Structures are given as C-alpha cells and as structure tokens.
Amino acid sequence: MQYRKFGRLDWQGSALGFGAMRLPTLEARPLGVSTHEMANVDELVAIDMIRAAIDAGVNYVDTARPYHQGQSEIVVGKALRDGYRSKIKLATKLSSGWVKKEEDFDTNLDAQLERLQTDHIDMYLLHGLQDKRWRELQALGVFEWAERAIADGRIGHLGFSFHDELPLFREIVDAYDWTSCQILYNYMDIEFQAGMEGLKYAANKGLAITIMEPLRGGQLARTPPQSVAEIWNEAEIQRTPADWALQWLWNQPEVSLVLSGMSTPDQVAQNVASAERSGVGSLSSRELGLVDRAREAFRSLSPIPCTDCKYCQPCPQGVDIPRVFATYNQKVMYGEQGAGITAFSDYGRSAKQSKQCIACGQCEAVCPQLIGIIEWLKTVAAYLTAPNA
Ligand SMILES: NC(=O)c1ccc[n+]([C@@H]2O[C@H](COP(=O)([O-])OP(=O)(O)OC[C@H]3O[C@@H](n4cnc5c(N)ncnc54)[C@H](OP(=O)(O)O)[C@@H]3O)[C@@H](O)[C@H]2O)c1
Numbered sequence: 001m002q003y004r005k006f007g008r009l010d011w012q013g014s015a016l017g018f019g020a021m022r023l024p025t026l027e028a029r030p031l032g033v034s035t036h037e038m039a040n041v042d043e044l045v046a047i048d049m050i051r052a053a054i055d056a057g058v059n060y061v062d063t064a065r066p067y068h069q070g071q072s073e074i075v076v077g078k079a080l081r082d083g084y085r086s087k088i089k090l091a092t093k094l095s096s097g098w099v100k101k102e103e104d105f106d107t108n109l110d111a112q113l114e115r116l117q118t119d120h121i122d123m124y125l126l127h128g129l130q131d132k133r134w135r136e137l138q139a140l141g142v143f144e145w146a147e148r149a150i151a152d153g154r155i156g157h158l159g160f161s162f163h164d165e166l167p168l169f170r171e172i173v174d175a176y177d178w179t180s181c182q183i184l185y186n187y188m189d190i191e192f193q194a195g196m197e198g199l200k201y202a203a204n205k206g207l208a209i210t211i212m213e214p215l216r217g218g219q220l221a222r223t224p225p226q227s228v229a230e231i232w233n234e235a236e237i238q239r240t241p242a243d244w245a246l247q248w249l250w251n252q253p254e255v256s257l258v259l260s261g262m263s264t265p266d267q268v269a270q271n272v273a274s275a276e277r278s279g280v281g282s283l284s285s286r287e288l289g290l291v292d293r294a295r296e297a298f299r300s301l302s303p304i305p306c307t308d309c310k311y312c313q314p315c316p317q318g319v320d321i322p323r324v325f326a327t328y329n330q331k332v333m334y335g336e337q338g339a340g341i342t343a344f345s346d347y348g349r350s351a352k353q354s355k356q357c358i359a360c361g362q363c364e365a366v367c368p369q370l371i372g373i374i375e376w377l378k379t380v381a382a383y384l385t386a387p388n389a
Contacts, residue, residue: 354381
C-alpha cells in the first residue's frame with residue numbers, strides 16, 4: 001500500500017480508503033434503487049471485505065448514519081472488532097435529520113459510538129454541507145459543541161463533506177480550523193462543486209482532502225462507449241476504466257486519500273492493487289492527455305450529470321428521476337434512439353414518468369449535482385416520446 005500525507009496531521013493515510021456506502025447486499029438491487037439505500041447488507045461478505053482491505057494496508061474507513069438505512073455503521077462496527085479498530089482511522093458524519101436542536105448533537109454522537117462499537121470517532125465530518133445546512137449547524141452552535149466533544153475525547157478531528165458551489169466551499173474552508181474535507185471529484189467532475197479549484201484551495205490551507213465518488217458511483221468503471229474505449233486503447237500501459245479514474249486522482253499531490261465504495265471482494269482486490277501502483281506524478285503527460293480526451297468523449301455523449309444519489313427521491317409525482325435520467329443518458333451515449341420500445345425494459349416506464357413532472361421544484365432544491373431537473377425532464381420527455389424513439 002502507498003501512504004500519503006494527511007493534511008497537517010502527523011499521520012499518513014493509505015492512498016485508498018474504504019467507503020462503506022455501497023456494501024454488498026443479500027438481494028439483488030431492484031432497478032431504480034441505489035445500493036446505499038438497501039438495508040439488507042450481506043454482513044459476512046462486507047466484514048470480510050473491510051478486513052481484507054485493512055489487511056492489505058487500508059487505514060481509513062468512511063461511513064455515515066444514513067448509509068444502507070443505518071446498517072453501514074453497524075456493519076462497520078462489527079468489522080472493526082477483533083483488533084481491527086486500532087489499525088484504522090474511522091470517519092463518520094453528522095448527518096441532517098438527526099440533529100434539530102443543540103441537545104441532539106450529543107444524543108446522535110453517542111448513538112453512533114454505540115453502533116460503531118468504539119469510544120471515539122477519529123474524523124467527524126459535518127455531512128454533505130450545502131448553504132442551508134451550513135447556516136443551520138452554525139446557528140445550533142456546532143463548533144462550540146464539537147470543541148467539547150474533542151476535549152472529552154469522543155471526536156479526534158472535525159471535518160466536513162461538501163455538496164454545493166465553489167464560493168460556499170471557500171467560505172466554509174475559511175470558517176474553521178478543519179482537519180479535513182471530503183469532496184466529490186473525478187476526472188469528469190473537475191469544475192463541479194468544489195472541483196479542482198476547491199481541491200487546490202483547501203490543500204493550500206493545510207486541509208487533508210478525501211475524495212468521494214472517484215468512479216462517479218461506478219459510472220466510470222463500466223465498459224466505456226466505443227469512442228472512449230478507442231482512446232484508452234491508444235495507451236502504452238493498458239488499464240481498466242476504474243484504474244484510469246483512480247490513477248488520475250492519485251497523480252495529484254493535493255489528493256490525500258481516495259475513498260471507493262467497493263461492493264465486491266474482487267473490487268477491493270483490484271482497487272488495492274491500483275493503490276499499490278499509485279503515486280504523485282506517476283502518469284505521463286501523454287496519459288494525462290488521454291484522460292482529457294476521454295473526458296471530452298464522455299461529455300459529448302452523456303448529457304445529464306446525475307450520479308444516482310437519489311437525494312431527489314421520492315418525487316411527489318412518482319417520477320423516479322435518476323432512473324429516467326439514466327435511461328436517457330444511456331440511450332444518448334449509445335445512440336439508442338430509434339432502437340424501439342421493446343429492446344429496453346426501462347424505456348416505457350421512463351418515457352411515461354418523464355411527462356409526469358409538474359415543476360414543483362422539490363427535487364432541484366436537494367440535488368447535490370445542482371441539475372436543472374425540471375428542464376431536463378422536458379427534454380427527456382420530448383426525446384423518449386419522439387415518433388422514432
Ligand atoms: N459525504 C457525502 O455526501 C458522500 C457522498 C457520496 C459518497 N461518500 C463516501 O465516499 C465513498 C466513495 O464514493 P462512492 O461509493 O460513490 O465511490 P465510487 O468508487 O465512485 O463508486 C463505487 C462503485 O464503483 C464501482 N466500483 C468500485 N470499484 C470498482 C472496480 N475496481 N471495478 C469496477 N467497478 C468498481 C462499484 O459499482 P457497482 O456496485 O455498480 O459494481 C461501486 O459500488 C462512499 O462509499 C462514501 O463513504 C460520501
């Protein structure tokens with residue numbers, strides 16, 4: 001395993017961290033349901049995977065109370081028994097929904113400690129900060145509370161994860177002496193949310209930066225469309241799509257640690273092997289050029305930047321927005337319009353649902369990707385219901 005400087009801490013984090021948001025589940029994932037929404041985690045496999053990663057040198061595990069409908073923290077707690085807890089830094093998050101008033105900070109943290117079977121959280125992150133949540137937490141006195149929890153040893157360090165635009169990111173970075181921040185970043189999303197500029201800004205201020213959604217929730221790891229595959233084929237060193245995405249991140253000195261939400265033992269083995277080959281500046285300028293071209297090739301094919309996080313769900317009109325968008329993106333990416341309704345199991349439902357939007361805007365208010373959902377649904381409806389679709 002390769003280890004990297006972790007901000008100002010006198011501690012080195014493994015290049016790869018274990019993100020416990022997409023653990024294996026006992027039943028197959030139904031269409032339209034995201035892995036992290038499924039509660040039926042396959043505990044035995046998940047525990048083996050987390051321990052295998054730690055045995056291979058991973059020393060950072062990231063979870064949050066909402067993942068897998070509350071099961072992630074519990075399974076991580078079980079995985080960290082038998083001496084594994086002391087081998088890693090444990091990160092979990094202060095998620096909205098559990099803290100409405102000041103007293104809730106303690107109640108929530110104590111419940112998390114119990115679920116995780118530990119007496120302290122090394123990295124406690126204010127979860128998914130967006131403007132409204134950031135102001136609410138400050139008004140509730142989050143910093144005064146966190147200082148007390150740090151003083152009594154329940155929290156090691158305070159950080160935040162982020163889902164809003166760059167100016168707010170800068171404001172938050174400057175507002176407190178954070179140890180770390182977690183940002184959505186991958187070779188497709190370099191100007192999105194904090195993006196590359198935010199990464200450099202926070203690193204320059206001494207924060208450790210952990211990366212979430214490095215594979216865009218798996219989108220960058222799948223078999224690429226022909227135009228992207230042809231670009232990868234030009235490389236002297238052949239890599240899997242996942243390896244390209246991960247190496248591009250590790251190539252950057254500002255990246256402290258890449259979290260991947262691995263869902264199979266094989267993915268753990270592959271990503272550990274990738275991490276072992278990683279290093280700052282390890283990609284050649286020619287390889288970096290290939291990544292730039294792959295980005296452009298994807299961009300020219302995949303119009304809606306939905307990562308299937310499901311924050312927009314449920315829609316009051318019953319529109320499964322991520323599913324409708326995925327159908328549209330894939331049809332556009334693979335040039336499937338005109339292939340006929342019977343060829344795509346999800347096509348008929350998506351076409352119907354895309355027309356149910358009444359523009360209430362509830363979805364746009366919570367979308368971490370800030371997608372103009374209402375306008376896109378109109379575009380999708382027109383596309384999917386076109387006479388030749
Ligand atoms: N703070 C926040 O708001 C927030 C938000 C998102 C994530 N996070 C954290 O960041 C972590 C990482 O984000 P993420 O889970 O979205 O990571 P990711 O690495 O972008 O996506 C994980 C998915 O990629 C696929 N994958 C991983 N390794 C692969 C490989 N070697 N080959 C093929 N496919 C592979 C799997 O998809 P399949 O399951 O489809 O095979 C897996 O479920 C999360 O687990 C969570 O801890 C935090």
